[in-house]
Every structure is written in C-alpha cells, then in structure tokens.
Amino acid sequence: MKTLEVDLGNRSYPIHIGTDLIDRPELFNACEKATSIFIVTNTTVAPLYAERLTRTLEKLGKQVKTIVLPDGESYKDWKNLQLIFDNLLKFAADRQTILVALGGGVIGDMTGFAAASYMRGVRFIQVPTTLLAQVDSSVGGKTGINHPLGKNMIGAFHQPVAVIADLNTLKTLPARELSAGLAEVIKHGAIADADFLDWIEANTSALLACDTTAMAYAVLRSCEIKSSVVSADEKEGGIRATLNFGHTFGHAIEAGMGYGEWLHGEAVGCGMVMGANLSCRLNYITQKEVSRLTQIIGSMHLPTQPPPFGAQRYMELMQVDKKTEGGQIRYVILEKMGKAIIQSVPDGQVIETLTATGAHQ
Amino acid sequence: MKTLEVDLGNRSYPIHIGTDLIDRPELFNACEKATSIFIVTNTTVAPLYAERLTRTLEKLGKQVKTIVLPDGESYKDWKNLQLIFDNLLKFAADRQTILVALGGGVIGDMTGFAAASYMRGVRFIQVPTTLLAQVDSSVGGKTGINHPLGKNMIGAFHQPVAVIADLNTLKTLPARELSAGLAEVIKHGAIADADFLDWIEANTSALLACDTTAMAYAVLRSCEIKSSVVSADEKEGGIRATLNFGHTFGHAIEAGMGYGEWLHGEAVGCGMVMGANLSCRLNYITQKEVSRLTQIIGSMHLPTQPPPFGAQRYMELMQVDKKTEGGQIRYVILEKMGKAIIQSVPDGQVIETLTATGAHQ
Numbered sequence: 001m002k003t004l005e006v007d008l009g010n011r012s013y014p015i016h017i018g019t020d021l022i023d024r025p026e027l028f029n030a031c032e033k034a035t036s037i038f039i040v041t042n043t044t045v046a047p048l049y050a051e052r053l054t055r056t057l058e059k060l061g062k063q064v065k066t067i068v069l070p071d072g073e074s075y076k077d078w079k080n081l082q083l084i085f086d087n088l089l090k091f092a093a094d095r096q097t098i099l100v101a102l103g104g105g106v107i108g109d110m111t112g113f114a115a116a117s118y119m120r121g122v123r124f125i126q127v128p129t130t131l132l133a134q135v136d137s138s139v140g141g142k143t144g145i146n147h148p149l150g151k152n153m154i155g156a157f158h159q160p161v162a163v164i165a166d167l168n169t170l171k172t173l174p175a176r177e178l179s180a181g182l183a184e185v186i187k188h189g190a191i192a193d194a195d196f197l198d199w200i201e202a203n204t205s206a207l208l209a210c211d212t213t214a215m216a217y218a219v220l221r222s223c224e225i226k227s228s229v230v231s232a233d234e235k236e237g238g239i240r241a242t243l244n245f246g247h248t249f250g251h252a253i254e255a256g257m258g259y260g261e262w263l264h265g266e267a268v269g270c271g272m273v274m275g276a277n278l279s280c281r282l283n284y285i286t287q288k289e290v291s292r293l294t295q296i297i298g299s300m301h302l303p304t305q306p307p308p309f310g311a312q313r314y315m316e317l318m319q320v321d322k323k324t325e326g327g328q329i330r331y332v333i334l335e336k337m338g339k340a341i342i343q344s345v346p347d348g349q350v351i352e353t354l355t356a357t358g359a360h361q
Numbered sequence: 362m363k364t365l366e367v368d369l370g371n372r373s374y375p376i377h378i379g380t381d382l383i384d385r386p387e388l389f390n391a392c393e394k395a396t397s398i399f400i401v402t403n404t405t406v407a408p409l410y411a412e413r414l415t416r417t418l419e420k421l422g423k424q425v426k427t428i429v430l431p432d433g434e435s436y437k438d439w440k441n442l443q444l445i446f447d448n449l450l451k452f453a454a455d456r457q458t459i460l461v462a463l464g465g466g467v468i469g470d471m472t473g474f475a476a477a478s479y480m481r482g483v484r485f486i487q488v489p490t491t492l493l494a495q496v497d498s499s500v501g502g503k504t505g506i507n508h509p510l511g512k513n514m515i516g517a518f519h520q521p522v523a524v525i526a527d528l529n530t531l532k533t534l535p536a537r538e539l540s541a542g543l544a545e546v547i548k549h550g551a552i553a554d555a556d557f558l559d560w561i562e563a564n565t566s567a568l569l570a571c572d573t574t575a576m577a578y579a580v581l582r583s584c585e586i587k588s589s590v591v592s593a594d595e596k597e598g599g600i601r602a603t604l605n606f607g608h609t610f611g612h613a614i615e616a617g618m619g620y621g622e623w624l625h626g627e628a629v630g631c632g633m634v635m636g637a638n639l640s641c642r643l644n645y646i647t648q649k650e651v652s653r654l655t656q657i658i659g660s661m662h663l664p665t666q667p668p669p670f671g672a673q674r675y676m677e678l679m680q681v682d683k684k685t686e687g688g689q690i691r692y693v694i695l696e697k698m699g700k701a702i703i704q705s706v707p708d709g710q711v712i713e714t715l716t717a718t719g720a721h722q
Contacts, residue, residue, distance in 0.1 A: 078439060092680065117516060118515065120504075120513075153446065155478060156477065156517060
C-alpha cells in the first residue's frame, strides 16, 4: 500500500492506494469518534462491496447503515440527493455522523455534497471503486449535483477526511468505464508531466488489462499530480483550473448528448482532442503532438470524434459551463506537452477547432 | 450610521446599521468586481424596496435582476431554492455574480445557501428588512433550508461580504414580526449581557413603537454580541451554540405546529421561557429571575405558553433537532442572567419543565 497526503492545512487527508484495502478497519480510523456511519452506494456497487465494507466498519464498533441509490450520471440530481437526506434524518444521523462514499464519481460527488450540506457539514470518506473516481473525482473536495441547465452547477468544496483507493475494485469494472478513467490519467500527463505521458503510451496494454502494478502507478502518479495542484489552489482561483483540460468541450458533449449517454471520461477524452487542436491552432503545440495525443486517447478505446451538434450549439453549451466569467469562456490550453495554461480564445478560432474536429459539419 | 466589523480573517465583513442605507451605493462596493447582481426577495418585500435597491445598484454600473420568491417560512424549501438556481442559470450568472438577499430570515438563509452552492460558491450581501434578520439571522453565515423532518437541516456556513441593516425598513414591519425580532434581542441580553437586558426592560415601549434611536441601539448591541460569539467560534464547535438559547424548545414548537404557524421569534420567545424554567430547575437561576424573563418576553407581545403537544412528542421533535450529538440533546442553560452554558440534562428534568410550562398536560 502507498499513502500520500493531500496538504491542505487542517483539512489535510491521506490517500491510501493498494489492494484489498476495504478489508482494513485501521484505514477508517477517522470513524473512531463517529456516532454512526452511513455508506452511500449504488445498485451496481452495493452487491459487490457493501457487505464487505460494512463488516470492516463494524469492527470499529459502530452502527453502519447503507443507502443505495440508482446507478448513473442521470441520477446525479436533487431527487437522489434528497434520498440521502431522507435516510440520514430518518435514522437520526447527527453532526458526528460520517458518510462513506462507496462507488464512482457520481456517488462520490453526491455523498460529498450531502456531507457538505447535512446539518451544515459532516465528515465523509471516499472509497472510489472506479478508475475515474480513484484518479480524479475522489481527490480535491469538489462535490455537487447536476442541474438540467448545467453539470455540477450546484455543489460545494468539501474535503474528505480520507480516500481509500482499493485497486481490486477495478477488476470488476466494465471495459468502457476503465477507458473512461484512463482519459483522466492521460490528462494528468498532458497537463503536468510529459514523462508520465510517455509511460502511459508505453503501458497502454497493461493499463487496458488492468494490470495491478501498472494501475498502482497510474493511480499514484495521477493522485500526486492532482493533489499537488489542489494543495496549491484549493478553490480554483488559478492553477487548479488546468485540471479542466478537455472539460469545457467535454461538458458540452455530455450536456448536448444528455447526461449519461457518454461517460464523463469519454467526453473528456474527446474534449482533450479538441483542446489539443485548439492549442495547436494557437501555435503552442505541433500538429504531430496533436496527432500523438489523439492516438494515445484512441488507443485507450476512447472516442476522438465529437458529436456533430454544430458550432452554435457547442458555443451555447459551453457558455453555460461554470468556467465562464463575465461571459468570457476560459480555455485550458497545452502550452507544450506536460504543461497547461488558461486563457480566453476568440470565438473564431474555437469555431475553427469545432469545424476541424467534425463537431461542426 | 454605525459600522461594526465581524472579525473572521479573510472572511471578515462589515455590518452597517442606520437609516436609508439602501439608497447608498458606496455601501455595496463589494459589487464593484461583480459581473452581474441578482436581488433575491419575496412577494411582500419586493413592492416596497426592490426598485429602490435596484436603482442604487445600477449606479454601480451593473446589470441587476430580481428573483421574487413566495413569502413565508413554509417556502424555505428545496423547491424555492431551485427557483433561485433556475434563474441564475437562465440569466447566465457566473462565479463573479453577487447575490443580494433583500428580506427577512427566510430570504437571507435561502439566498445564502444558494450563494454557497451555486457553482460551489459565489458572494452574497445581506440586506435584512426584518428585525429578526437584522439582529440575528443575517449575521454569522448560517444558511440553509428546511427538510420536512427538521428545520435548517440542509445548509452551509457561508459568510456574507456585507450586511446592510436599514432601520427604516422596520417601519413597514407588522407588529407581530417586530415582536418576533425582539425575542432574539432579549435572547442576546439573557445569554451575554445582563445590563442590556435591563436596558431592554426599561425600553419596552420604545422598542414596540419602533423608535429609531432605541432600535438602533438594540440592533447594534445585538450584532455586537452575536458577531463576537461568531468570531470566537464560526462553525459552532462550542460557545456559538449558546446563541441557540430557547431554540431547542422553539424548533420543536415550530416543527410540531407546522412551519409558518408560529413565527421563529415567537417560538424562540416561548422556548426561552422553557429554557429559563429548566435553568431554574437545575439550580442556576432563581424562580424570580424566570418570572422576570417571562414577563419581559410577554411584555413584547410574545407567547409564553407552549402548545400542549405532550412530553413525548416534544422529546421526539427535539431529538431530530440538529443540536443532538450521539442521541444526547445538549441544552442551552442560563447559568445566571447574562451568561449561558451548554449541557445535557436528564430527560426527567426536561419532562418536568414541559409539565410545569404546560407543554405536557
């Protein structure tokens, strides 16, 4: 097991990465002072791991209840958040209750926002069971739900007290979800570490086969990159926004298709192709680098071809995305492979990218 | 105009208290960098002040929109919070948008929670137009909405960037709401300043008549007391809970009657009578002091007689109240007039208080 610390002063927390971690009660020692523990999970993950995790937590001498939500991005809404609150209140959860998010990014985001808002804030632990959640969404404290008019529009910054990434849970992951997670792994290389990107390119097969050694490194390095960025800029005043590479286009794809049609990671994978195209158009990276990144993304079985909504629809969808400020969209651009910057871009060049990538036909 | 500063490090903010403040654009200088301003108000307050406030804010060169919610505690729910989000998204509010809460405690709590959650946090200004909001709810950063199973169960700590208490807005307040606000004024005396309680007792008529000089002092001293407590304990780990004197019983009354039947301040007034009875029962204050406090509360036309739900129902309602920890209810007790402490109390003595005050018949 490897442990790395996210350094956020009195909100610091450990990320544990290894195999069979959900059987180890000592990793959940934050629960020692909890009055009760609520596992929040979904209908897919519950049959696989909820009982094992319950047994582990009960070894701490605590009462453990499980709240099971439907599975999928389309359920990341107020209605299902309410289901969490209803259960917490029904079973008299108090301010010393701890929530445990057992599942992917949707479960982590919703549980985190429930923890942020229940009685104005209780603690929570992330037990991410998808690659996407292990390398991205469980780290950094962004929580929230979707609004019909935009993704993650309602939420809070609320840091977990621990992240426990059990690599064995990835073995049961459908291939499509594994690929979606690899999109964020590639992103970390592209924005922050060219050597890591080389390593990813050289280990494509091992990663797609969910090889434990390869996966352990991919998760660890991703968490290191993400947590160092988050430590420097917890609430996304500046550098943290570079983690959104591929996300402005990706969110437009997700919203335009209807949440849940494309997996978040698939949309980000395709969004990175578009972001790379734009970076090249702005004379930062070369066409060859765009092709190479596109090839890496494609080799992970991720889509590289955006849906052809047309330029106007993309611009509308991106306008409502939360990274707009004063009407100006800020794009994450690759200054070079392994380094991202943020800037606004004239609509004309964005439309050229939409046309060149087939988003506008 | 008097200005006092709530000292919370980089979340510090001023409270301005005076007359005709909503006409003074310079008090809203926090809006200078805002991309847009949304006034959130209700159907009662909007016709009185929304246009005047809009004119003031437009002087800052900003686009101002107004969101009007229905008026009343029973509307402090998710559905109306959604109305705020719907409007913010519809009109492309971004992270640099500022919300302005124009109204009483319900508007302030909902607007504050909307600001805390919209895009994971935007800034907001409190313009409290009720006495209750001016002396209590607009200061301290507690925001939230009600859940059918409990009051303020869903929310956040989110500090405003300014509080602008215009005493003239109190002139249009119905007598019943003025009295409800005076309950919290009395509370500040009871828990923190015996001299202030003497002053309140001596100025009952002036306060009930909404005399500007008397009211200015009542608001200022209340804000001073509340903000010093909040500065010492922003997230209610300890001393801040003393501000809940009368609230454990009061919330039970509000929930038991159905939100909106009793005004919050009325329930707190009556709750303080019950809290004083309990404090006497625990040998802290004398029966004479209980009678005096009851008399001050009654002289402000506040109820001093709890609804007779019966002891069991009260205990159930209080159990779900958010101040319970590990099943144990923590009560705010007057150690003496002008000083409150927090402790758990055996159910037997609470039931004696419920019986003695007529809550259990």
